[in-house]
Amino acid sequence: MPSVAICRSCGIIAPSEAANCMSCARPISEVRVQVPPQSADLFWVAVRCGFTCNQCKFLAPLDGLDVDGAVDCAHCGLRQRFDVTAWREALSFAHSVGDLAGPDPEGRAPHPSIWIGDENPYADIGVKKSFARGGDKVREIDIHACPGHPVCRKCRVPLTIETPAAGQIKTRCLTCNDEATFSLGEAQQTGYPAIMGAVADEHRNDRPRAQPMATQAGVVAMRCPGCGAPLAISGSDKVQTCSYCKVSCFIAAKNLARFHHKTPEPEVWWLLFSGVSEERINLTSATADVPQTGKNLLAALKPGAKTDTIGGKPGVYEAPEEPGIHWPQVLLTLLLGSIALAIGYLIAGRY
Ligand SMILES: [Zn+2]
Ligand SMILES: [Zn+2]
Ligand SMILES: [Zn+2]
Ligand SMILES: [Zn+2]
Secondary structure, eight states, rough: OOOEEEEEEEEEOOOTTOOOTTTTTTBBHHHHEEEEOOSSSSEEEEEEEEEETTTTOOEEESSOOSSEEEOOOTTTHHHHHTTTTHHHHHHHHHHHHHHHHHHSSTTTSSSSOOOOOTOOOTTBTTTTTTTTTOOSSSSEEEEEEEOOOOOOTTTTTTTTTOOOOTTEEEEEEEOOOOEEEEEEEHHHHHHTTTTTEOOOOOGSSSOOOOOOEETTTTEEEOOOOOOOBOOOTTTTEEEEOTTTOOOEEEOOOHHHHTTOOOOOOOOOOOEEEEOOHHHHHHHHHOSSSSSSOHHHHHHHHHOOOOOOOOGHHHHOOOOOOOOOOOOOHHHHHHHHHHHHHHHHHHHHHHH
């Protein structure tokens, strides 16, 4: 279980040969911290996702695992549908990046006997750069992904994370004691079973969220989830308190940006994955000479799985040697020796 070197300011992997963080540009020597893996089988992947508007080609942020399949373009206001099955490809890509990224050329859990380091497309992640881009591998969703570990945005330290139930995540900052809980819906989990949870403002479930009100294109007003009154938003804090009913609620980054007439940029959010990725299975089976079924290969790829012992395969083996004296063999040798001697005397006695 190798630990991950991250930038403590953003949480993304700190490349071993880079001078500055790809995201916050701070010197790596100042911000690098080692974080132990979530567990032997669970690991974090940072993603930044967007959807390109069909009309104006503007990139609309996807700051959570949105399975509604509808996005409002933050630029031209056009509401458009995107194919939610594209998330499957996006998640598979993010899973593969987290599983295969360097600095080990074979990624986080190398196969004991099959070397994939030469074919691994993500071997330079964590060495020279942080993010890999989905590109042609993912339809519709523009995704960047890299390994790391979620950090407290206030204190810039790695968060302590619990996984109380399927799809549920609880984070805690040991410095400021800030706690948060996040959940994935059933549809979000069943679409890609290796996903164990997400840490993203859009998946936070411990605070009501303000709803955008229908206004003219590109302009956003927010409604209080408690009393329904329009929210008087002050500053750029994502948590705002209603001036009427005093309920504090959460405003999505893209809505806050639009409220302030700023162009929303995709945020970095986090996905927790478990186990071997599809790309590792493909690489391993392409590299191995013996064709193996996916199931056998998966079993062989499980961390801690044993390699075949020599006795398990047909072939020629040396007989096992037992220590000590084998008395029947000694007696037989003595008997044959005396018979030969007796014959020798008989022949010698005749002449
Ligand atoms: Zn950084
Ligand atoms: Zn647009
Ligand atoms: Zn904190
Ligand atoms: Zn209110």
